[in-house]
Amino acid sequence: MSHQLTFADSEFSTKRRQTRKEIFLSRMEQILPWQNMTAVIEPFYPKAGNGRRPYPLETMLRIHCMQHWYNLSDGAMEDALYEIASMRLFARLSWIAPCRIAPPS
Incomplete structure (x- = not known):
């Protein structure tokens, strides 16, 4: 998925004050080893071609x-x-494809 900001995301990012949630998510972005964690999970994660992508x-x-x-x-x-743009940005989702923003329940 592209990490390019949409107009809505860029407008949101120019706010002055960061909320506690934004500060927390920013900190988690920095301290968690995302690449290492995904490398451990990747062999077991579903691959494209076996049903829905x-x-x-x-x-x-x-x-x-x-x-x-x-x-x-x-x-x-x-x-x-x-509803919460900071969570959407942390998850690296955007409004480009709102119908695919979250997996089905």
Whole structure:
């Protein structure tokens, strides 16, 4: 998935004050070894060609971590991805394809 900001994402990123959630997610971005974690999971992650195309592994790992950190159900996480731009950016999702923003429940 492209890491290019959409107009909505770029407008959001010019806010002055960072929220506690943004600060926390930024810190998690820096301290967690995302590449190492995805390398461990990748051999077991579904591959394209066996049914519906899977979401990128790192995106799903980031969503899983946010679900755990904020104690969100699958449905609540999906709603949060639609409603909270900082979570969407952390998961590396954008409004380019809003119908594919979250995996089905």
